[in-house]
Amino acid sequence: MIKKRLRAQKICFFLLKVAVAINGAALAIIVYFIVSRGWRAISWEFLSKPPTDSMTMGGILPCIVGTVSLCMTTILFALPIGVASAIYLNEYAGQTKLVRFIRLGINNLAGVPSIVFGLFGLAFFVIVLDMGVSILAGGLTLGIMTLPVIIGASEEALKSVPKPYREASLAMGATQWQTIRKVVLPVAFPGIITGSILGLSRAAGETAPIMYTGAVFFTPDLPSSIFDEVMALPYHIYVLATAGTNIEATRHLQYGTALVLISLIFGMNLFAIIMRAKMRKKLKG
Amino acid sequence: MKRQNIDKTVRSGFLLVALFSIVALSLIIIFLFLEGIPILEHVSLKEFLFGQYWYPTDDPADFGILPLILGSIYVTVISGMIAIPLGVMTAIYLAQIAPATVSQIVKPIVELLASMPSVVIGFFGMVVVAPFIQQLFNIPVGLNMFNASLMLAFMAVPTICSISEDAVFSVPTALKEASLALGATHFETLVRVIVPASLSGICTAIILGLSRAVGETMVVLMAAGGAAMIPTSIFDPVRPLPASIAAEMAEAPFRSEHYHALFAIGIVLFVFTFLFNLLADHISYKFRQVGEASL
Numbered sequence: 001m002i003k004k005r006l007r008a009q010k011i012c013f014f015l016l017k018v019a020v021a022i023n024g025a026a027l028a029i030i031v032y033f034i035v036s037r038g039w040r041a042i043s044w045e046f047l048s049k050p051p052t053d054s055m056t057m058g059g060i061l062p063c064i065v066g067t068v069s070l071c072m073t074t075i076l077f078a079l080p081i082g083v084a085s086a087i088y089l090n091e092y093a094g095q096t097k098l099v100r101f102i103r104l105g106i107n108n109l110a111g112v113p114s115i116v117f118g119l120f121g122l123a124f125f126v127i128v129l130d131m132g133v134s135i136l137a138g139g140l141t142l143g144i145m146t147l148p149v150i151i152g153a154s155e156e157a158l159k160s161v162p163k164p165y166r167e168a169s170l171a172m173g174a175t176q177w178q179t180i181r182k183v184v185l186p187v188a189f190p191g192i193i194t195g196s197i198l199g200l201s202r203a204a205g206e207t208a209p210i211m212y213t214g215a216v217f218f219t220p221d222l223p224s225s226i227f228d229e230v231m232a233l234p235y236h237i238y239v240l241a242t243a244g245t246n247i248e249a250t251r252h253l254q255y256g257t258a259l260v261l262i263s264l265i266f267g268m269n270l271f272a273i274i275m276r277a278k279m280r281k282k283l284k285g
Numbered sequence: 286m287k288r289q290n291i292d293k294t295v296r297s298g299f300l301l302v303a304l305f306s307i308v309a310l311s312l313i314i315i316f317l318f319l320e321g322i323p324i325l326e327h328v329s330l331k332e333f334l335f336g337q338y339w340y341p342t343d344d345p346a347d348f349g350i351l352p353l354i355l356g357s358i359y360v361t362v363i364s365g366m367i368a369i370p371l372g373v374m375t376a377i378y379l380a381q382i383a384p385a386t387v388s389q390i391v392k393p394i395v396e397l398l399a400s401m402p403s404v405v406i407g408f409f410g411m412v413v414v415a416p417f418i419q420q421l422f423n424i425p426v427g428l429n430m431f432n433a434s435l436m437l438a439f440m441a442v443p444t445i446c447s448i449s450e451d452a453v454f455s456v457p458t459a460l461k462e463a464s465l466a467l468g469a470t471h472f473e474t475l476v477r478v479i480v481p482a483s484l485s486g487i488c489t490a491i492i493l494g495l496s497r498a499v500g501e502t503m504v505v506l507m508a509a510g511g512a513a514m515i516p517t518s519i520f521d522p523v524r525p526l527p528a529s530i531a532a533e534m535a536e537a538p539f540r541s542e543h544y545h546a547l548f549a550i551g552i553v554l555f556v557f558t559f560l561f562n563l564l565a566d567h568i569s570y571k572f573r574q575v576g577e578a579s580l
Contacts, residue, residue: 002470005470005472005473006470008470008472009470009471009472009473012472013378013382013472015374016374016375016377016378016382017378019370019371019374019375019378020374020375020378020379020383020391022371023371023375023391023394023395023398023439023442023446024391024394026398026439027394027397027398027401030401030405030406030409033409033413034405034409080302081302081305084298084299084302084303085299085302085303085305085306087299088296088299088300088302088303089303091299092296092299092300093300093303101307102303102304102306102307104566105306105307105310106306107562107565107566108310108559108562108563108566109306109309109310109313110562111493111496111497111500111558111559111561111562112310112313112500112555112558113499113500113501113502113527113554113555113558114403114500114501114502114527115500115502115527115530115531115551115554116313116317116500116551116554116555116558117313118530118531118534119316119317119320119530119534119547119548119551120312120313120316120317122534123316123317123319123320123548124312124316127539128316144309144313147305147306147309148306151306175288175289175291175292176292176296177291177292177295177296178288198400201400202400204402205400205401205402205403205404205405206402206403207402207403207404207502207503208403208502208503208527208531211531211534211535212534212535234402234404234405234503235404237404237405237408238404238407238408238503238506238507241408241411241412241507242411242507251412254408254412258404258405258408261402261404261405262401262402262405265400265401265402266397266400269396269397269400270393273393273396
C-alpha cells in the first residue's frame with residue numbers, strides 16, 4: 001500500500017520536474033537560436049553605424065541611441081513618482097479606503113495591455129499635448145507603464161527595512177520625514193535601484209507602446225533633443241522582420257538586432273539579480 | 286516653519302504623488318472613450334461587437350470585431366491550457382520540493398523568461414517555430430493560432446509561476462507538518478493540503494497570467510497570421526484584438542471611422558483586462574490569509 005503511494009509520488013514529482021525542464025528548455029532554445037544566428041552580424045561597424053541601403057546593410061547605432069534615450073526619459077519620470085508613491089503607501093498610509101483605492105488603481109494600471117498604453121500615448125501625449133512622435137512622448141508612455149513595477153519594487157525595499165531602525169530614530173526626536181530621509185531611504189536605496197532596473201529592462205524591450213508615440217521606421221540622424229523621433233531596437237526588429245525591403249536577405253540583421261536587445265536586457269537583469277542576492281546576504285548577516 | 290508643520294506638508298505632498306497612478310489610469314480610460322465612442326455614430330454597439338466582418342478600409346467599411354474577439358479568446362484559452370499546468374507545476378516544485386541549490390538556478394531562469402521582450406518571442410515564433418510546425422503538421426501556413434498560443438504561453442508562464450509560488454510558499458508549515466505527521470506522503474500533503482490552502486493565490490496567478498496573454502501585442506501581431514476571420518481549426522490564422530490595433534493604426538487616417546474603431550477595440554481590450562484584474566484583486570483580497578485559520 002505505502003509502496004503504491006510512494007510510487008504515485010515519484011511519478012508526480014517527476015512530472016513536476018519535467019514542467020521545470022520545459023521552461024528551462026524554452027529559454028535555452030530561444031537564446032540558442034538568437035545567439036547562434038545573431039553573433040555573426042555583430043561587429044564594431046554594426047554597433048556604430050546607421051543602417052544603409054534602405055536598411056539592408058549597415059548597423060543599428062540610431063536604434064541603440066534611441067532605446068537608451070527612451071529609457072532615460074522613462075526612468076527620470078517614473079523613478080521619482082514611483083518611489084514617492086511607495087513612501088506614501090508604506091510609510092504614511094494606514095489601511096484606509098483611500099489606500100485600498102490607490103492600490104486598486106496601481107494593480108489595474110499594471111494590467112493595462114501595452115498596446116492600450118500606446119493608444120493612450122498617441123491620443124494624449126502626441127496629439128493633445130502636442131509633443132508629436134518624440135522621445136518625450138514615447139518615454140512618458142513607457143514611464144506610466146513602468147510605474148507599477150517601480151512602486152512595487154520600492155515598497156518591497158521599504159518593507160525590508162527593519163522596524164527598530166524607524167523606532168530608534170523617532171525615539172530620538174526625529175520627525176517622520178527626517179526618519180524616512182535619513183534612516184529608511186538610505187537602507188532601502190539598493191533595493192529600490194534593483195527593482196527599478198528590472199522595471200526599466202521591461203520598458204527597454206517593449207514595442208507596442210512606442211510604435212505610435214516615439215519610434216519611427218527609419219531616421220538616419222541621431223536625436224538632438226527630446227522632441228525628436230527615434231529608431232528603437234525592438235521596433236527595428238519588428239520592422240525588418242515584417243516590412244523590410246528584403247525580409248529574407250536581412251535575416252542576419254534581424255537576429256543581430258535581437259541579440260543586441262536581449263544582451264542589453266539580460267545584462268540589466270543579471271546585474272539586478274546579482275545585486276539582490278548580495279543584499280539578501282547582507283541583510284541576513 | 287515648525288518641524289511638525291513641515292512633516293504635515295511633506296505627507297500631503299507624498300499623498301498627491303501617490304494619487305498619480307489613479308490619475309494616469311483615469312486619463313487612459315477618458316482618452317480611450319473619447320476617441321473610441323465616436324465609432325458608435327457609424328455602427329451600433331451590437332453590430333460592432335457581434336458583426337462578423339472586419340473590412341475597415343472597404344467602401345462601405347465593415348466594423349464587426351467578432352472575429353477579432355474570438356481570435357483573442359481562442360489564443361488565450363489555448364495558451365492557458367499550456368501555461369497553467371506548466372506555471373503552476375513549476376511553482377509547486379520551486380516552493381515545496383526543490384532543494385535550495387536547484388531553486389537558486391531555476392528562479393533566475395523563470396525571471397529571464399519573464400524579461401524576454403515580446404518582440405523577440407514573436408520574432409522567434411515567426412522565423413523558427415513557424416517553418417517547424419508547418420513541416421511537422423504538414424499545413425500551408427506556420428503563422429497561425431497554434432503558433433501564437435504556444436508563444437503566448439511562454440509569456441504567461443513566468444507570471445503564473447512567480448505569483449503561485451508566493452502563494453504556495455506562504456502556506457504555514459504547521460499545516461504541512463500536521464499532514465505529514467498523520468502519515469500522508471509528501472505528495473498527498475501537496476495535493477490535499479498545500480494546494481487547496483493556496484488555491485486563491487494560484488487562481489489570482491492564473492487570472493493575471495491570462496490577462497497578460499490577452500493584452501500581449503507583438504507575439505500575436507507577428508506569429509498569429511493576421512487573418513480577420515473566424516477560425517475553424519487550430520491551424521487557421523487569426524487576428525486578435527491587440528494585433529489589429531497595432532497593425533492598422535499606421536494606415537488609419539487621423540480621427541477617421543477606422544481610427545475611432547481601433548480606439549473602440551482598445552476599449553474592449555481594456556475592459557477584458559480590467560475585469561480580469563478586478564477579479565484577481567477581489568479573490569486575493571477576499572481570501573487573503575489571516576493567520577493560519579484560512580482553510
